[in-house]
Amino acid sequence: MNADAQRKRAVGHILLFAAGLLVLTAISAGSVHLVNKAREDSRSVQRTLEVENQLSVVQLQLRRAESAQRGYLATLRPDFRRDFEQAMSELTPALTRLSQLISDNPVQRQLINEMMPLYDQRIEEFRTTMELARSQRMNDAAKIVREGIGRDTMKHIDDLAGRMRAEEDRLFTERTTNADRSQALAASITGIGSGFVVVLAGIAIFLVRRSSRARDVADAKLRDSHLNLEATIDERTADLREANDEIQRFAYIVSHDLRSPLVNIMGFTSELEELRGDIFKRIAALSRAQSAVPATAENATDTAEPELQGADKQLSEDFSEALEFIKSSIGKMDRLISAILNLTREGRREFEPVAIDTKELIEGIVTTVAHQAAEAQAEIRIEALPNIVSDRLALEQIFSNLIDNALKYLKTGVPGEISVRGRTKLGFAIFEISDNGRGIDPKDHQRIFDLFRRAGTQDKPGQGIGLAHVRALVRRLGGTMSVASELHQGSTFTITLPINWSANRNTRI
Amino acid sequence: MSNPVSIIMIEDDEGHARLIERNIRRSGVNNDIIPFTSGTAALNYLFGKDGTGLDHKGSALLILLDLNLPDTSGIDILKRVKENQYLKTTPVVVLTTTDDSQEIKRCYELGCNVYITKPVNYESFANAIRQLGLFFSVIQVPPAAT
Incomplete structure (x- = not known):
């Protein structure tokens, strides 16, 4: 009508x-x-x-x-x-x-x-x-x-x-x-x-x-479409779940299969390194024999440290440099693959909802980072927090990642102030983790949640995985997360989680 | 290691096979190493033409097994070896990239004797293999016959 x-x-x-x-x-x-x-x-x-x-x-x-x-x-x-x-x-x-x-x-x-x-x-x-x-x-x-x-x-x-x-x-x-x-x-x-x-x-x-x-006809139609909608949603949910499982499997297999050649590359690079040692030793010996330097007798016993001259020395250094680059790249690749493996492993873990004393949980996390906090002259303040029913391990990972980040990206020379606040709204608990750190440029707000992406000055070690992981966990727990921040103005990460999360609702999506 | 023990290496990646062999040799183990690059070939060898494993009655074997094989799963090979009456006493060392705890548990449940994850770091890798070689040199392997 x-x-x-x-x-x-x-x-x-x-x-x-x-x-x-x-x-x-x-x-x-x-x-x-x-x-x-x-x-x-x-x-x-x-x-x-x-x-x-x-x-x-x-x-x-x-x-x-x-x-x-x-x-x-x-x-x-x-x-x-x-x-x-x-x-x-x-x-x-x-x-x-x-x-x-x-x-x-x-x-x-x-x-x-x-x-x-x-x-x-x-x-x-x-x-x-x-x-x-x-x-x-x-x-x-x-x-x-x-x-x-x-x-x-x-x-x-x-x-x-x-x-x-x-x-x-x-x-x-x-x-x-x-x-x-x-x-x-x-x-x-x-x-x-x-x-x-x-x-x-x-x-x-x-x-x-x-x-x-x-x-009446419209009512019936509405009911029908409602039912259809539910069926469609179920269907889509199943599709999504399947796609998600597929991605998990894919990521798992890919990271595994990538590891295998990596072992070879690393192994033979090390073999090459040894060969390099042998080769340059021989070159040194040959060049010494040719030039017939009087110092031969003196160096004859020194097999470990061959003396190279001019172009040979340059060659040796170039060789070493190339090998170093290869090795550092392999190391990086290995860390990335491990990270993907860990993520997929997390994705496959079954969550178990339990009642959690949120304040106690965060106090526990703060205790474990007390050393870093003292180093950064940072103070972590925990305000009253609502208790929720959720997965304990996931929640620990979420908060410890965010608190770690807050500690990691403080402004140098400024005492850190980190606060954790909480409130409830319409069946959801809203947590806010704020810091007075270096902040994030608004154009990077989306980027920081992407896997392997980071923003700002790259002066801290990291793979660009933490926030991607946190957001994946929050989503699996039926929540959402967002960031409010300006460059040099500190950041506030907001996490909204259902107060009463049950595993059979919204899982694995 | 008493001389007749031969090492069956089931590893599809020839590079890995080469690295493993090299490092085992470096640890001073001189036993025969029989390499297989596919599960099928390895199974054919282990169980013989009649598929009973009777061929190896009385010979001492040690199996080095990679789980990620292109044709058969290493888990299947492990299972069949441990179910075979002639081969079940043969020590099986699983040497693979998989470090999934479920997979490790499964292998031990099926009767694997040692499970080693291949480290990407070559130092660790070489070390692990050398120590494995040392382990081979002291391990007592029973003859496969019962």
Whole structure:
């Protein structure tokens, strides 16, 4: 899975989430709006109903007033008059309420404006007749009733009321429809929104499952490659080990086989040396015989020290010089071969991890070099050191080589100060051996660890093996080593070794 | 050394052989020295045509053996000599460049009588061989037959 696809997927997730949020917001807003609208619609419906109700109340009270008038006219009983007054008292507020309710509707307002004078007229008629009746003018009252004006007015009022009711019915139907529509819309919006959310959730679940599947696949791949890596490492380790063994064997055999001809060269060089003695003795004798020097008698007994003259003497010296060079070279070669042999022998030794009191070990080494230290006027200081589990002999060789070097390469005329420090870090023990000696040029830092290579003034005996050997040992012990130094500024060698080294880990590599 | 003892020198390097012979002679040993430059030739001589070593029944031998031979390993020769019923009493002096302690131990385990490392330093080498010659002149070698 590459980074591009991953980024795409992340963007997809964010978009999906945003879309879901948007849909939910839209649904909520829509629902709130529609609920409000529905509430308004139902309030309108309610008002329509109330209008009709009030209309009925008005008509009822009018009818009640009429029947009370008739009753009064017929009987003149005060009960009817009281009834009439009561109807009147209820009619007026009902009318007021009705006109309030329909004040927003121009059609109804017109109707009620038309109706109001009729009411007034009708009520006036009732009062007039009842007043006449009370003052015993029954005939006048009956005449007014008989004229039928009141009936016409009444009919007109009923007609107007019918029209108002019709209008209200129309409004009612309209508002009900509106309310229904609003509710239906709200329901459908909620439904569609929910559907959207469900779909989005489905997509989200699909995406999550897909990415978790991808992660599982990646996990499996990672595990596989991890296993592969381990197998590869094992393989490489085995290869390295084999190569290392091969090199060890090779070095061993080569150094052995080199030794054999060396014995011959050395042997026959020595034979030559003896022959040289014989030859020059004879040359001396011959030249003496030729020149017939009077001193012959005197020298005749001296066979060991033939006297050579001029060119012969020169020849003899050249001969000796050549032989000396050959012999010193052989000696050097022999030392190198011995060194390689020792190294390969070290490389083949099995290490044995034991608990080591490092301070005690280094104190032991310091005791053995006490004589050199005194000669160089050097002081070796040992600070607190961590104890480790490692191979004792290897550790002794490492530290004694480094301390030897520190003593060997001090500045002449300056009292030496050598210190050994130690600390631990993350399962490793770090040792530092510092001196105030002649130091090492940074360009030689790598070189000094190479076999048979040395740096600086070559005024001390040595084969250039010590540090190569030390580094090989440190590596075999699973550690590393480095040097920090400037010319004339002293050197610090740092060795990092595992605190708990076990032989079956990192051996022979 | 009683006269019939002959020295079998198994050494592939002729230079070494020459140096050894010369220095043995210098120490005054005049016994026969029979040189072999390969293990096979030496084995053929030691064990004879029938391979039993019967040829040398009754003769006194001393073997000077180099371990690094081109055809057979000196260790094998040592082993075969020490396993052979006629030859096993023959003294074997291993004279070789190998100074590996494991190798030395192995040789003694197989019955080698003396193990000498060839020094590169010629003085030491010559000295060692001369002393070996002196050693030869006093050593008593039993006849190979039993």
